Amino acid sequence: MRMFENYSLETLNTFGFKVSARYFVEAESVEDIREAIAFAARENVPVVPLGGGSNLVLSGNQEALFVHVNLRGKEVVSRDGETVCVKAGAGENWHEFVRWTLAEQAFGFENLSLIPGNVGAAPIQNIGAYGVEIKDHFQSLEALDIQTGELKSFSLDECQFGYRDSVFKNAARDHFIITSVTFSLDAELSPRLDYGRLRQEVEQRSQGSQSEAFVISEAVCDIRMEKLPDPMVLGNAGSFFKNPVVDESVLSKLQRDFPDIVAYPFEGRWKLAAGWLIDRAGLKGFRQGAAGTYNKQALVLVNHGGAGPDDVLGLAKHIQSVVFDRFGVELEMEPRVY
Incomplete structure (x- = not known):
């Protein structure tokens, strides 16, 4: 197992953010992971498992040990x-x-x-x-x-x-x-x-x-x-918000104001299409600097080139605010923020 310091994570997160990890290791066995967490304990840094890097937002350089879990079979x-x-x-x-x-x-x-x-x-x-x-x-x-x-x-x-x-x-x-x-x-x-x-x-x-x-x-x-855009071409983390789940009373009120709202039955409640909400809020294809929503699917936030974590997270907060003001529905981010 080889340990790296100040390792670039640019190619290991699908937003393509130019951030680095204090320590990084490629783990190809359970024993590699054990060695890595023992090292992290000695250095008193947290351990962050990393897979495909497609469902996370790295908010900046990371004072942690990133363990790229590469166990195959x-x-x-x-x-x-x-x-x-x-x-x-x-x-x-x-x-x-x-x-x-x-x-x-x-x-x-x-x-x-x-x-x-x-x-x-x-x-x-x-x-x-x-x-x-x-x-x-x-x-x-x-x-x-x-x-x-x-x-x-x-x-x-x-x-x-x-x-x-x-x-x-x-x-x-x-x-x-x-x-x-x-x-x-x-x-x-x-x-x-x-x-x-x-x-x-x-x-x-x-x-x-x-x-x-x-x-x-x-x-x-x-x-x-x-x-959905190819992250190798246009940085993104897939669907950025969960589809909100609401009670029937909430859906009924929304249907009175928005008869074409998209909703699906879900475990006795209703799941709203977050992409539809963002689109109807006028934010499909919206850009805020180098960050934006994808012009074919409003649920996807993209890096048009040069966007940093603050740009994407700032855009996400703007979308949440606009959607809540328009529909009274809160959107929850799907990717994990580190």
């Missing part, structure tokens, strides 16, 4: 007539993992294709798209306790999954580094095509020699690429 643990149990290292790229599961005839994550980031970050956020969340197929994960260096297994219940939420964003925040995740996927495909655009795209495609799962995956990829 994918395997089919077991298979029966109904389920396929698969396990992946935390450093595996999420999209590549999804495509691998489909090739292994393990279904359920095709709707989550092309979501940026790595496997280890997926449970923290309980990532989801097009009616599917990872909790739907989650079995367990292993995580290293930063204080003790011991591996702990977390069950579905222990992860306390919620909408873009988990115990790792709350009680267990900053206490664990996820090392591997195990999922229980379906041996037979049960397509989830509840969203009209996705169903339409799938129905229009000729399957040819591909399975329907790959057709769904590629339809999801095309839809995402159509409305």
Whole structure:
């Protein structure tokens, strides 16, 4: 394991901010992580796990040890007539993992294709798209306790999954580094095509020699690429705000003033489309210096070149203020700010 000092994180955060870490290490094993946290304890600096860098805002140079979790490996643990149990290292790229599961005839994550980031970050956020969340197929994960260096297994219940939420964003925040995740996927495909655009795209495609799962995956990829910018071209962290969840009384009031408001039923309440709110507030394609909202999807904040963390966070606060003044709805940032 090689330790670096004053290491640039510019290429390791998808906003492309020019910030650095006091210490940085590339961890390719659990033992590497143990060595890193022991070093951090001696130096009295916090430990920050880093995956794909796609769901965070680095607010400046970091007086911390950043551990780039690069634990790899994918395997089919077991298979029966109904389920396929698969396990992946935390450093595996999420999209590549999804495509691998489909090739292994393990279904359920095709709707989550092309979501940026790595496997280890997926449970923290309980990532989801097009009616599917990872909790739907989650079995367990292993995580290293930063204080003790011991591996702990977390069950579905222990992860306390919620909408873009988990115990790792709350009680267990900053206490664990996820090392591997195990999922229980379906041996037979049960397509989830509840969203009209996705169903339409799938129905229009000729399957040819591909399975329907790959057709769904590629339809999801095309839809995402159509409305989301490539961070290699235009720095961004994907969806910057959660879709706010409101009671029916709040939705009814909004519908009186905005009959075309976009909302979806969600666990007895209603999920509003944050992108629609930002768009209707007149902020789609809006620029504030070098930071702005993407002109094809208002939910995405972008770095047009040269924007720093203060620029993006300042823009985010402006959007939150304008949306609240217009609709009385609070937007919560999705990426974590360090």
